Amino acid sequence: MKYRRVGNSGLKVSEIGLGSWLTYGTAAEQEAADACIRKAFECGINFFDTANAYNRGAGEEAMGAALKPYSRSNYVLSTKVFFPMGEGPNDRGLSRKHIMEQCEASLKRLGMDYIDIYYCHRYDDQTPTDETLRAIDDLITQGKIIYGGVSEWSAAQIKEAAGISKRLNLHPLVSNQPIYNMFERYIEDEVLKVSEEEGIGQIVFSPLAQGILTGKYKPRTQIPQESRAANDNVNGVINSYLKENVLECVQDLEGIAQELDISLAQLSLAWVLRKQGISSALIGASRPEQIEENVKAVQVNLQADVLEKIEKTLKKVEGFAPLR
Numbered sequence: 499m500k501y502r503r504v505g506n507s508g509l510k511v512s513e514i515g516l517g518s519w520l521t522y523g524t525a526a527e528q529e530a531a532d533a534c535i536r537k538a539f540e541c542g543i544n545f546f547d548t549a550n551a552y553n554r555g556a557g558e559e560a561m562g563a564a565l566k567p568y569s570r571s572n573y574v575l576s577t578k579v580f581f582p583m584g585e586g587p588n589d590r591g592l593s594r595k596h597i598m599e600q601c602e603a604s605l606k607r608l609g610m611d612y613i614d615i616y617y618c619h620r621y622d623d624q625t626p627t628d629e630t631l632r633a634i635d636d637l638i639t640q641g642k643i644i645y646g647g648v649s650e651w652s653a654a655q656i657k658e659a660a661g662i663s664k665r666l667n668l669h670p671l672v673s674n675q676p677i678y679n680m681f682e683r684y685i686e687d688e689v690l691k692v693s694e695e696e697g698i699g700q701i702v703f704s705p706l707a708q709g710i711l712t713g714k715y716k717p718r719t720q721i722p723q724e725s726r727a728a729n730d731n732v733n734g735v736i737n738s739y740l741k742e743n744v745l746e747c748v749q750d751l752e753g754i755a756q757e758l759d760i761s762l763a764q765l766s767l768a769w770v771l772r773k774q775g776i777s778s779a780l781i782g783a784s785r786p787e788q789i790e791e792n793v794k795a796v797q798v799n800l801q802a803d804v805l806e807k808i809e810k811t812l813k814k815v816e817g818f819a820p821l822r
Contacts, residue, residue, distance in 0.1 A: 507699075577617070592633075593622075678770060701779075
């Protein structure tokens with residue numbers, strides 16, 4: 499495993515991190531979580547990500563239970579706040595009230611004393627940004643979180659937040675968590691540049707495009723019965739990727755991976771990690787073998803001719819934007 503700093507902070511995270519998967523709290527799913535986290539540690543992964551909104555807290559509970567056997571100083575954990583956690587008008591967003599209450603609730607669900615990175619899960623246009631940042635700063639001062647971050651904020655919003663933090667002498671944000679993969683590249687336009695200027699590192703999610711970039715879905719064939727796309731409870735955005743031109747592009751990318759004697763997933767993760775400013779790529783896993791395969795991506799160095807070939811292949815789906 500290799501490790502990178504998160505932005506300008508001294509915090510180091512594994513280039514591959516492990517994110518929460520959907521969980522409903524069954525014994526079988528907890529066993530899968532335990533097995534995956536055990537394999538992650540064996541492979542050198544030290545970064546784990548969840549959120550309070552993942553099944554209204556069940557994701558945090560599963561992650562906390564799976565991490566319980568390990569020394570707290572040996573891993574970095576992030577969780578998030580923003581999405582509704584109740585039916586009341588103050589049970590959502592980034593108000594000081596909601597942030598403070600949800601941080602306490604997350605700590606209880608995780609069974610931990612502190613959170614390493616606490617993310618504002620989306621931008622809240624109903625709350626002044628300085629109110630949000632002061633609340634995050636106070637949680638840092640109280641020792642309940644160590645660093646603050648944002649997720650899926652625009653370049654302008656990140657710039658605004660950085661300016662407020664400097665003006666008010668608050669702890670700076672250290673991380674942004676955006677989606678980033680071969681098909682969704684909006685952060686390349688402005689977010690990466692602004693974040694680098696402000697010392698903010700990217701910890702990206704969905705680097706395998708909801709599993710599309712593993713090659714399990716083929717053009718002109720039926721969706722595998724055991725796959726996420728076949729499950730109406732969790733397929734979500736993935737179905738918008740299931741277009742013939744996208745799947746044909748994936749097939750071409752798989753050919754490039756075969757020429758390099760690596761898997762398509764490893765090619766896709768190495769492609770994400772090629773970018774300066776990316777601190778870590780978050781994978782999801784339901785089986786330990788998936789982790790073992792994916793972490794090999796950190797050893798893949800894509801040469802200029804391969805990157806050029808990938809770009810030519812991706813031009814076939816230029817302008818593609820999944821429905822959200």
